[in-house]
Amino acid sequence: MKRREFIKTGIAGSLALSGVLNLHRSELKGAPAVGNNSNQINKNTMKIVVLTGSPRRNGNTAFLADNFIKGAKEAGHNIFRFDAAFQKVEGCTACNSCGMNGPCVLKDDFDTLRPHIIEAGMVVFVTPMYYFGISSQLKKVIDRFYAINGQIKGSPKKAAYMMAYANTSDSEAQPMVSHYQTLVDYLGWKDVGQIIAPGMWPAGAVKNTNFGNKAYQLGKSV
Numbered sequence: 678m679k680r681r682e683f684i685k686t687g688i689a690g691s692l693a694l695s696g697v698l699n700l701h702r703s704e705l706k707g708a709p710a711v712g713n714n715s716n717q718i719n720k721n722t723m724k725i726v727v728l729t730g731s732p733r734r735n736g737n738t739a740f741l742a743d744n745f746i747k748g749a750k751e752a753g754h755n756i757f758r759f760d761a762a763f764q765k766v767e768g769c770t771a772c773n774s775c776g777m778n779g780p781c782v783l784k785d786d787f788d789t790l791r792p793h794i795i796e797a798g799m800v801v802f803v804t805p806m807y808y809f810g811i812s813s814q815l816k817k818v819i820d821r822f823y824a825i826n827g828q829i830k831g832s833p834k835k836a837a838y839m840m841a842y843a844n845t846s847d848s849e850a851q852p853m854v855s856h857y858q859t860l861v862d863y864l865g866w867k868d869v870g871q872i873i874a875p876g877m878w879p880a881g882a883v884k885n886t887n888f889g890n891k892a893y894q895l896g897k898s899v
Protein backbone atom coordinates (compact mmCIF):
# COMPACT_ATOMS: atom_id res chain seq x y z
CA MET A 678 0.00 0.00 0.00
CA LYS A 679 1.36 3.42 -0.93
CA ARG A 680 1.72 6.02 1.79
CA ARG A 681 -1.09 8.17 0.42
CA GLU A 682 -3.45 5.20 0.46
CA PHE A 683 -2.33 4.34 3.97
CA ILE A 684 -3.24 7.80 5.17
CA LYS A 685 -6.54 7.86 3.27
CA THR A 686 -7.66 4.45 4.47
CA GLY A 687 -7.01 5.41 8.03
CA ILE A 688 -9.09 8.51 7.73
CA ALA A 689 -11.91 6.79 5.88
CA GLY A 690 -12.18 4.37 8.74
CA SER A 691 -12.07 7.00 11.41
CA LEU A 692 -15.00 9.15 12.28
CA ALA A 693 -14.64 12.67 11.00
CA LEU A 694 -11.46 14.29 9.88
CA SER A 695 -12.95 15.28 6.58
CA GLY A 696 -10.51 16.79 4.18
CA VAL A 697 -7.54 16.54 6.53
CA LEU A 698 -4.85 14.29 5.14
CA ASN A 699 -2.11 14.86 7.63
CA LEU A 700 -2.42 16.45 11.03
CA HIS A 701 0.47 18.47 12.33
CA ARG A 702 1.29 19.14 15.94
CA SER A 703 0.59 22.86 15.57
CA GLU A 704 -2.93 22.05 14.42
CA LEU A 705 -3.54 19.85 17.42
CA LYS A 706 -2.36 22.23 20.10
CA GLY A 707 -5.37 23.83 21.73
CA ALA A 708 -7.84 21.66 19.87
CA PRO A 709 -11.07 21.56 21.86
CA ALA A 710 -12.32 18.37 23.41
CA VAL A 711 -15.19 16.98 21.41
CA GLY A 712 -18.16 14.86 22.37
CA ASN A 713 -18.90 13.42 25.76
CA ASN A 714 -17.09 10.11 25.44
CA SER A 715 -14.72 8.55 27.93
CA ASN A 716 -11.82 9.25 25.61
CA GLN A 717 -12.29 12.99 25.32
CA ILE A 718 -9.36 15.23 26.21
CA ASN A 719 -10.05 16.92 29.51
CA LYS A 720 -9.07 16.66 33.14
CA ASN A 721 -11.68 14.05 33.97
CA THR A 722 -10.90 10.48 34.78
CA MET A 723 -9.77 8.56 31.76
CA LYS A 724 -8.44 5.18 30.86
CA ILE A 725 -4.69 5.26 30.29
CA VAL A 726 -3.00 2.42 28.46
CA VAL A 727 0.67 2.05 29.36
CA LEU A 728 2.63 0.00 26.83
CA THR A 729 6.06 -1.13 27.97
CA GLY A 730 8.74 -2.70 25.80
CA SER A 731 11.50 -4.04 28.03
CA PRO A 732 12.06 -7.68 28.94
CA ARG A 733 13.69 -6.54 32.21
CA ARG A 734 10.95 -6.65 34.82
CA ASN A 735 12.94 -4.45 37.17
CA GLY A 736 14.59 -2.39 34.49
CA ASN A 737 14.82 1.33 34.03
CA THR A 738 11.80 1.77 31.82
CA ALA A 739 9.67 -0.47 34.08
CA PHE A 740 10.58 1.92 36.90
CA LEU A 741 9.52 4.92 34.81
CA ALA A 742 6.24 3.16 34.01
CA ASP A 743 5.67 2.34 37.70
CA ASN A 744 6.18 5.96 38.67
CA PHE A 745 3.98 7.33 35.91
CA ILE A 746 1.23 4.90 36.92
CA LYS A 747 1.52 5.90 40.58
CA GLY A 748 1.01 9.55 39.69
CA ALA A 749 -1.79 8.85 37.23
CA LYS A 750 -3.66 6.69 39.74
CA GLU A 751 -3.37 9.42 42.34
CA ALA A 752 -4.86 11.78 39.77
CA GLY A 753 -7.83 9.43 39.55
CA HIS A 754 -7.18 7.71 36.23
CA ASN A 755 -7.74 4.05 35.39
CA ILE A 756 -4.66 2.25 34.14
CA PHE A 757 -4.35 -0.68 31.78
CA ARG A 758 -0.73 -1.78 31.64
CA PHE A 759 0.47 -4.05 28.88
CA ASP A 760 4.04 -5.34 29.24
CA ALA A 761 4.67 -6.40 25.67
CA ALA A 762 7.74 -8.50 26.48
CA PHE A 763 5.63 -10.79 28.64
CA GLN A 764 2.72 -11.12 26.25
CA LYS A 765 2.37 -13.12 23.08
CA VAL A 766 2.03 -10.65 20.22
CA GLU A 767 2.94 -11.68 16.69
CA GLY A 768 4.28 -9.29 14.11
CA CYS A 769 1.80 -8.00 11.54
CA THR A 770 1.92 -10.25 8.48
CA ALA A 771 0.68 -7.56 6.09
CA CYS A 772 -2.10 -9.85 4.82
CA ASN A 773 -4.32 -6.74 4.80
CA SER A 774 -7.46 -8.73 5.47
CA CYS A 775 -8.30 -6.18 8.17
CA GLY A 776 -8.27 -3.36 5.62
CA MET A 777 -6.79 -1.23 8.41
CA ASN A 778 -10.13 -1.33 10.18
CA GLY A 779 -11.36 -4.78 10.98
CA PRO A 780 -10.71 -8.18 12.50
CA CYS A 781 -7.11 -9.39 12.53
CA VAL A 782 -6.33 -12.91 11.42
CA LEU A 783 -3.77 -13.24 14.21
CA LYS A 784 -5.17 -14.55 17.46
CA ASP A 785 -2.93 -13.67 20.38
CA ASP A 786 -2.66 -11.32 23.35
CA PHE A 787 -3.28 -8.27 21.19
CA ASP A 788 -6.93 -9.32 21.39
CA THR A 789 -6.83 -8.41 25.08
CA LEU A 790 -5.22 -5.06 24.43
CA ARG A 791 -7.29 -4.07 21.43
CA PRO A 792 -10.44 -2.74 23.18
CA HIS A 793 -8.37 -0.87 25.73
CA ILE A 794 -6.41 0.98 23.05
CA ILE A 795 -9.64 1.90 21.26
CA GLU A 796 -11.32 3.15 24.45
CA ALA A 797 -8.30 4.85 26.01
CA GLY A 798 -8.09 8.57 26.54
CA MET A 799 -4.32 8.28 26.64
CA VAL A 800 -1.60 5.90 25.48
CA VAL A 801 1.89 5.93 26.98
CA PHE A 802 4.76 4.35 25.07
CA VAL A 803 7.64 3.17 27.28
CA THR A 804 10.74 1.61 25.78
CA PRO A 805 14.45 1.03 26.14
CA MET A 806 16.63 1.99 23.19
CA TYR A 807 17.58 -1.13 21.29
CA TYR A 808 20.05 -0.47 18.50
CA PHE A 809 18.87 3.13 18.24
CA GLY A 810 15.21 2.24 18.01
CA ILE A 811 12.10 1.18 19.90
CA SER A 812 12.42 -2.36 21.26
CA SER A 813 11.02 -5.01 18.94
CA GLN A 814 8.66 -6.13 21.69
CA LEU A 815 6.91 -2.75 21.69
CA LYS A 816 7.22 -2.20 17.95
CA LYS A 817 5.27 -5.38 17.26
CA VAL A 818 2.41 -4.02 19.35
CA ILE A 819 2.48 -0.68 17.52
CA ASP A 820 2.45 -2.41 14.15
CA ARG A 821 -0.70 -4.24 15.17
CA PHE A 822 -2.43 -0.83 15.40
CA TYR A 823 -2.79 -1.37 11.65
CA ALA A 824 -5.95 -3.44 12.13
CA ILE A 825 -7.55 -0.78 14.33
CA ASN A 826 -6.18 2.22 12.47
CA GLY A 827 -9.64 3.28 11.38
CA GLN A 828 -10.84 3.33 14.99
CA ILE A 829 -7.90 5.11 16.58
CA LYS A 830 -6.77 7.58 13.95
CA GLY A 831 -8.35 10.92 14.70
CA SER A 832 -9.59 9.75 18.08
CA PRO A 833 -8.90 12.54 20.60
CA LYS A 834 -6.30 10.75 22.68
CA LYS A 835 -3.38 12.05 24.64
CA ALA A 836 0.02 10.38 24.34
CA ALA A 837 3.32 10.35 26.20
CA TYR A 838 6.71 8.80 25.65
CA MET A 839 9.31 7.51 28.09
CA MET A 840 12.59 5.94 27.05
CA ALA A 841 15.96 5.01 28.56
CA TYR A 842 19.31 4.30 26.96
CA ALA A 843 22.88 3.69 28.00
CA ASN A 844 24.70 6.31 25.98
CA THR A 845 24.50 10.00 26.71
CA SER A 846 24.33 11.58 23.28
CA ASP A 847 21.13 13.55 22.57
CA SER A 848 21.55 12.98 18.85
CA GLU A 849 21.32 9.21 19.32
CA ALA A 850 17.93 9.57 21.03
CA GLN A 851 16.57 12.00 18.45
CA PRO A 852 15.47 9.42 15.84
CA MET A 853 13.37 7.62 18.46
CA VAL A 854 11.79 10.86 19.61
CA SER A 855 11.11 11.79 16.01
CA HIS A 856 9.55 8.38 15.40
CA TYR A 857 7.22 8.82 18.35
CA GLN A 858 6.27 12.36 17.33
CA THR A 859 5.58 11.29 13.76
CA LEU A 860 3.42 8.40 14.95
CA VAL A 861 1.41 10.60 17.29
CA ASP A 862 0.98 13.32 14.67
CA TYR A 863 -0.19 10.76 12.13
CA LEU A 864 -2.76 9.37 14.57
CA GLY A 865 -3.92 12.87 15.45
CA TRP A 866 -3.18 12.33 19.13
CA LYS A 867 -1.88 15.03 21.45
CA ASP A 868 1.58 14.60 22.93
CA VAL A 869 1.56 15.68 26.58
CA GLY A 870 5.04 14.73 27.69
CA GLN A 871 8.30 12.99 26.94
CA ILE A 872 10.86 11.66 29.39
CA ILE A 873 14.18 10.78 27.80
CA ALA A 874 16.63 9.15 30.22
CA PRO A 875 20.22 8.90 28.93
CA GLY A 876 23.12 7.21 30.71
CA MET A 877 21.01 4.29 31.97
CA TRP A 878 22.86 1.02 31.54
CA PRO A 879 22.27 -1.50 34.34
CA ALA A 880 18.75 -2.26 35.48
CA GLY A 881 17.87 0.10 38.28
CA ALA A 882 20.32 2.85 37.32
CA VAL A 883 17.38 5.19 36.89
CA LYS A 884 16.58 4.93 40.59
CA ASN A 885 19.57 7.16 41.32
CA THR A 886 18.20 9.95 39.14
CA ASN A 887 15.29 12.37 39.11
CA PHE A 888 13.63 10.67 36.13
CA GLY A 889 11.38 8.57 38.36
CA ASN A 890 10.02 11.72 39.95
CA LYS A 891 9.55 13.29 36.52
CA ALA A 892 7.54 10.25 35.44
CA TYR A 893 5.45 10.48 38.60
CA GLN A 894 4.82 14.18 38.01
CA LEU A 895 3.85 13.51 34.41
CA GLY A 896 1.35 10.90 35.59
CA LYS A 897 -0.12 13.33 38.09
CA SER A 898 -0.41 16.09 35.52
CA VAL A 899 -2.45 14.33 32.86
Ligand SMILES: Cc1cc2nc3c(=O)[nH]c(=O)nc-3n(C[C@H](O)[C@H](O)[C@H](O)COP(=O)(O)O)c2cc1C
Pocket residue numbers: 731732733735736737738739804805806807808809810841842843844845877878879880881
Ligand atom coordinates in the same frame (compact mmCIF):
# COMPACT_ATOMS: atom_id res chain seq x y z
C1 LIG B 1 19.53 -5.52 22.71
C2 LIG B 1 19.97 -4.23 23.35
C3 LIG B 1 20.27 -3.16 22.53
C4 LIG B 1 20.65 -1.95 23.09
N1 LIG B 1 20.94 -0.90 22.25
C5 LIG B 1 21.33 0.28 22.79
C6 LIG B 1 21.66 1.37 21.94
O1 LIG B 1 21.59 1.32 20.72
N2 LIG B 1 22.08 2.54 22.53
C7 LIG B 1 22.17 2.65 23.90
O2 LIG B 1 22.55 3.73 24.37
N3 LIG B 1 21.82 1.64 24.72
C8 LIG B 1 21.42 0.46 24.20
N4 LIG B 1 21.06 -0.57 25.02
C9 LIG B 1 21.02 -0.34 26.48
C10 LIG B 1 19.60 -0.08 26.99
O3 LIG B 1 18.93 0.88 26.20
C11 LIG B 1 19.66 0.42 28.44
O4 LIG B 1 20.31 -0.52 29.23
C12 LIG B 1 18.28 0.74 28.98
O5 LIG B 1 18.42 1.40 30.22
C13 LIG B 1 17.50 -0.54 29.17
O6 LIG B 1 16.23 -0.25 29.71
P1 LIG B 1 15.49 -1.34 30.61
O7 LIG B 1 16.31 -1.46 31.89
O8 LIG B 1 14.16 -0.79 30.84
O9 LIG B 1 15.48 -2.62 29.87
C14 LIG B 1 20.72 -1.80 24.50
C15 LIG B 1 20.43 -2.90 25.31
C16 LIG B 1 20.07 -4.11 24.75
C17 LIG B 1 19.76 -5.29 25.65
